[in-house]
Amino acid sequence: MPLETLIYIIIAGILALFIALFQYKYKSKGHQTLTKVFVFLRFATLFSIFVLLINPKFEQLKLYNEKPNLVIAIDNSSSVKYLKQDHHVLDLVKRLKNNAALKEKFDIAFYSFGKKVLNTDTLTFSERETHIDKLFSQLSQVYNTTIAPTVFISDGNQTYGNDYSIAAKTYNQPLYPVILGDTITYTDLKIQQLNVNKYAYLKNEFPVEALLSYSGNSEVHTAFEIYLGNTKIYNKTIHFSKTKNSEILNLSLPANQAGVRTYKAVLQPVSNEKNTVNNTKNFAVEVIDQKTKIALVSTLLHPDLGMFKKSIESNEQRAVTIVKPQEALEKLQEFQLFILYQPNPSFENLMSALNNQKTNSLTVAATKTDLHFLNRISEHYQFEITNQTEDFQAERNINYAPFLLENLDFESFPPLKSNYGAVLFSSAYETLLNKKVNTVSTTEPLWATFEINGKREGLLLGENIWQWRAQSFVNTKSFANFDRFIENLIQYLASSKQRDRLNITYEASYNGNQSVMMEAQVFDKNYVFDARERLTIYVKDELSKTEKSFSFVLKNNAYQVDLSNLPASQYHFRVVAEQGNISKSGTFHILDYNAEQQFLNANVSKLQQLAMSSQGTSYFIARTESLENDLINDSRFQTIQKSQKSNTSLIDWKYLLFIIALSLSLEWFLRKYNGLI
Incomplete structure (x- = not known):
């Protein structure tokens, strides 16, 4: 307690005693014993009130014991069953779970891993992928400040992700690999x-x-x-x-x-x-049998140009050529779509030709765009010119109808720099993304598309979209999701087909260990997304001639169905929207491939190296008799007594309020009983 607070408490005690003596002792002619009782009660009341006003703080020290953690991570992939080690694993897990000495010394946590990491000891050995580096990455977040020796039960064969030995080093805990296999080398x-x-x-x-x-x-x-x-x-x-x-x-x-x-x-x-x-x-x-050629027209050098080219050409059906306006005009018939990046008066002849021939285009208008020129040449929109710029974040429009939007986290993307001011459309348009200023949503479009007389156009109001692709990679460790978003947009703008009320997104072929997911969107006759529809997919195996049906499930603004349980084969499918009485057909292949069956042995050398580098011990599954004793007798894993120091205010001490109430009540009762009130 600070010295200053202690002085205040002493002064409060002197003052409370002085007031109590003044009220009951000064010129008092009553009974001396009764007067002393009244002085004491009044002093207790006043001193307690003064102490509450001073509100001193006291340090509290709590002692508690913390047991070390024992993490038991179990490979739940199908390779364990393929190597005929599943029964050995179940027996070992049961033994560890029932060991009383282990439970007394450790807080035991069980994890299973395959494609995902789950905090469970329920094992099926059916996972199609083994993602070991994800296991160590997630465990390092949970046990980064505690002692957590880890029993790692696996064959050490990883089918997905980065090298797990690197992730294990960042985990920084002793590892005890239990090797599911032997050292015999087969041809x-x-x-x-x-x-x-x-x-x-x-x-x-x-x-x-x-x-x-x-x-x-x-x-x-x-x-x-x-x-x-x-x-x-x-x-x-x-x-x-x-x-x-x-x-x-x-x-x-x-x-x-x-x-x-x-x-x-x-x-x-x-x-x-x-x-x-x-x-x-x-x-x-x-x-x-054909390749879509796209002209990226610009008079500027900007990172956005590289982003559009890389993202669009991630689909090999697309070829992007960066050209200047005059060169694009000379090769007008070679391209199916034109991306006009921040137009200026040098674009006039090209844009006039595009309008005359009803050629589809995407216009990017931002801080270096000549808005006066666009207002003069455009027939469908006009810009409010303020000569000011603003940073706008994107907000997804879940009711966007022309094509299925990729489920990107647009709100995590950096803002685009654009011109401040409204855009007035003279024709009907669809908003792909809305503008968002700081945290305030607006109804102003950031990215819009429209279709007039068979011509499709897009309008993006901002630059630095290259940062979106980079942020998407940070979020998902891949460019694939963002590139699919751009691909869907380009596919819509490059096509002149009439808009479909039923859109389906799927791959032409899937690997056997890959999730087979389909997405669909269905719209009513006004092209408004219909969340009340019932979608069913009928899948026919072209080899066995068997047919199955599955129902789609509504998720966010799309319907999804998981066909991962289908065996490898060639399939024909038909998706039916029952209420709208519309359907669409197609084909896809599931390739016969199981990554978990590609291994004949456990990765013994890597697991042993993992144990050595982490100061642990490796064991073969047939020789784990000493595992429990090694963990129990290891002096590094001891229960630690820890202390927790906290500052507590006296105002939180409820007994002081009780003392005030008790002393006041006793004083009133004694005064009333003795006829002093």
Whole structure:
């Protein structure tokens, strides 16, 4: 307690005693004993009130014991069952869970991991992916300030994500890997990886890169083959040995027919090979017979130009050429869409030609745009010119109808710099994104599209959209979501087809370990999103001729259906909107591939290195007898007595209020009883 507060309390006690003596002792002729009682009660009341007004603070020290944590992380992927280790894992988990000495020493937490990390000990061994680096990244956030030795039960084979040994170093906890497998090396041929473009163009050739590997000691001879249906279209003899255990093949295949073409790559197994699942890989290529050419017209140098080119060309069906207005005018017939970046009077002839030929365009208007020129040449909108600029954030319009919007976190994106002032449209338009100033939503469009007399146009009112693509990568660790958003916009603007009331988003082909998700949007006759519709998809397996139906589920402003449980095959589907009596059909392929079945052994060396670098110990699943004793007897993991110091105000002490009430009540009662009131 500070000295100043102590002085105030002493003064309060003297003052309270002086007042009490003055009131009852000065010229008092009553009974002396009764007077002393009254003085004491009045002193207690006044002193308590004065102390409450001073409100001194006292330090409180609380002592408590904190046990170390014991994290038990269990691989829940299907590779555990494929390696026939699932029963051993269940027995070990049961043993650890029932160990009384472990429970007494540690706070035990169970986690399962595969594609996701879950705080549970329920195991199915059915996960299609193993994302180990996500496990260590999430655990490091939970246990970054505590002692948490971790029992890591896994085969150490990761099918997705970054190298988990790096994430384990940031976790900074002792690791005790339990290795699900043995050290026996089997002869194994494997197609390690196939690199193939998603699209190819009709009557051209597309490249294929195959990474082949071999585990074994003797020399082997095999053949690498590629089939289209039942027809062999490529064959090469491959030689492997103990020293020559890998090979990279680069080849080209012809694209002679439009549509989705499914291929099968086969590395012929040898006679004593145990695992032949990883000798085969399927891949699909969509062969298209045309390429959309897009002109990106600008007289400026700006990072936005690079963003549009990279994002649009992420779809190989698109080709973007950056040109100046006069060059674009000379090649007018070569392009299907024009992106006009911050137009000025040098764009006049080009924009007049686009209007005359009803060619679709996207106009980006921002701080370097000549608004007087746009007001003069535009027939559909006029800018309020204030010569001021403003930063506007984007707010998604969930009722946007022309195409399905990618579910991006627009509110986390940096603001776009634009001209301050309203835009007045003389024609009907659809708002894709609204302007948002700080946290205030507006009804002003930041990005709009409109369709008049068969011509489609877009208007973006801001620059520095390149920062959006960068922020999307920060949010999702990938450019894919943002690029799909731009792709949907470009696909809509580049097309002159009549707007559909039912839009479906899906891939032409899916890998066997990939989630098969479809999204759909349905609109009423006024092209307003209909959230009351019932959507059903009828899926027919083209090989087995079986048919199944699934219902879509409404999520935000779209309907979704998960078809991940369908087996690998070729499918024809039909989506039906029951109330609107509309439907749409298509096809997709699910390729036969299970990443979890590509491994024959546990990654023993990596797991042992993980234990060594973290000052832990590794164990094979068949030899875990000493695991519990090692954890219990390790002196690094002890219960720690901790203290917590806090400052408590006297005003929070309820007993002082009780003392005031009690002393006042007793004083009143005694005065009343003795006839002094």
